[in-house]
Amino acid sequence: MRWQAIALALIIVVSMSFGSVLAGEGPILFKGSVGEDIQYQKSIEAVAISNGTVYASCDYRMVVGDELLSIYYLGVMAAYSTNGSRLWVNDSGYVVKIQPLDNGILAGGLGGFVFFDKEGHVRANFPTLNKLYDFAMRNGYVYGIDGDVWYSNGTFSSSGEVFKAKLLENGSLSIEDGWKLRLPTMPGRVRLGDIIYVGSGFPSGYSAKYQFGAIYGVSYDGELLWNVSTGWWVRDLELWKGNAIAGTGFNNTKGYILMVDKDGRVLWNESTFFVEDLLVVNDTLYVSGFDGEKGKVAAYDLNDKKLLWTRDFPYRAKPLAYGSGKLVVGTGKFESRKEGNVTKVYSEGGLYVLDPSDGKVLWEDRGMGYVRSLAVQGSLVAAGTGSSYFYVLDLSKIGESSGICGPAFLVFLTLLAAAAVRGGLNGGRAGR
Known part of the structure; x- marks a missing residue:
């Protein structure tokens, strides 16, 4: 009986110690979809999570006419509960950013803004003059940027504007007590610090043959304070201690990281790979991108302007996110293949979760696209892919175990306990 008690106690201790790890549950909570019936090439370019609801927008371009007479930028947005149930779906236009609010959802896209109530009904629209690539909010106001690139008589040119508009209670926007400021090049990113920082150029996810780029400093009353030419597209823009950090890209192979203060002084200029996204966590800058052959992620100490680590990936590294002390990296590419008389576009790539201190891979899924x-x-993390699918993960389920803990180890201990019981019983009989 003593050996049986010891064996039973051993199994109980193992189950209690490793139960959460050995339950067989991976970090992926569910796989959702939106726009699954769309026949055009599609991509979930914007996701958001707020108060137990996941929002995802599937974007696509509809081409009308054999001679490409017109291109319509369209999209569909859906809301899901975090248990995987679809709540609603509605047309949204081509969405680049989703901002959940207390009374609804503000979606900004290439055609402007659409405001949805919590049930998914469209309550207001606010078209922009040109393509809207980004916006930010502060104190009930929306600060947006829009612009475009034109080709005429063999020459490329671009322009755009930054604007301030009041978000009204019904979800519409009013420019009456706001302003608009014309910019000489197309803006792609906007961030709000002590001043408004605007980056021009094709932002992450977009590209063209025409190279241009600048960082603009704008006051909150709409005055252009200064501009710094970057020459190359500003792919992303973030803030650190009141300074703007810009990541640029050129020729799909190389780029720069620049730090500019509120007076327009360049404090740091670092050569790097082609930048896609930037992420600032405390005093660390994470940079994703592509060097022409491999996807890249790098981490920099912003105080010392020092490279901490880099990691390579089989595909371009694009979006970055941080949660539960972990760094999340999305990677991939679009692959075109000729199948008969039809050219099909496939989404290839995956998701990685890294230790932000050294870039070590804690978890990966290379089959998401x-x-x-x-x-x-x-x-919770929502990951939108270059298709109609998105995934929701729980980061707390990654990195819980260490060493040899796992299902095989539990089987080993169970067999060991059983052997101990048999041995204890046999020994008991021999002693009687």
């Missing part, structure tokens, strides 16, 4: 967008709230 090209991960184009990420959103984090708490330990």
Whole structure:
């Protein structure tokens, strides 16, 4: 009986110690879809999570006419509960950013803004003059940027604007007590610090043959304070201690990281790979991109302007996110293949979760397809792919175990306990 008690106690201790790890549950909570019936090439370019709801927008371009007479930028947005149930779906236009609010959802896209209520009904629209690539919010106001690139008489040119508009209670926007400021090149990113920072150039996810780029400093009353030419597209723009950090890209192979203060002084200029996204966590800058052959992610100490680590990936590294002390990286590419008389576009790539201190891979899934967008709230991550699918993960389920703990180890201990019981019983009989 003593050996039986010891064996039973051993199994109980193992189950209690490793139960959460050995339950067989992976970090993926569910796989959702939106726009699954769309026949055009499609991609989930924007996701968001707020108060137990996941939002995902599937974007596509509809081409009308054999001679490409017209291109319509369209999209469909859906809302899911975090248990995987679809709540609603509605047309949204081509969405680049989703901003959940207390009374609804503000979606900004290439055609402007659409405001949805919590049930998914469209309550307001606010078209922009040109393509809207980004916006930010502060104190009930929306600060947006829109612009475009034109080709005429063999020459490329671009322009755009940054604007301030009041978000009204019904979800519409009013420019009456706001302003508009014309910019000489197309803006692609906007961030709000002590001043408004605007980056021009094709932002992450877009490209063209025409190279241009600048960082603009704008006051909150709409005055252009200064501009710094980058020459190359500003792919992403973030803030650190009141300074703007810009990541640029050129020729799909190389780029720069620049730090500019509120007076327009360049404090740091670092050569790097072609930048896709930037992420600032405390005093660390994470950079994703492509060097022409491999996907790249690098980490920099912003105080010392020092490279901490780099990691390579089989595909372009694009969106970055941070949650539960972990760094999330989306990677991938679009692969065109000729099948008979039809050219089909396939999404290839996957998702990685890294230790942000050294870049070590904690978890990966290489079969998701090209991960184009990420959103984090708490330990939950939404990952949109270059198709109609998105995934929701729980980061708290990654990195729970260490060493040899796992199902095989539990089987080993169970067999060991059984052997101990048999041995104890045999020994008991021999002693009687």
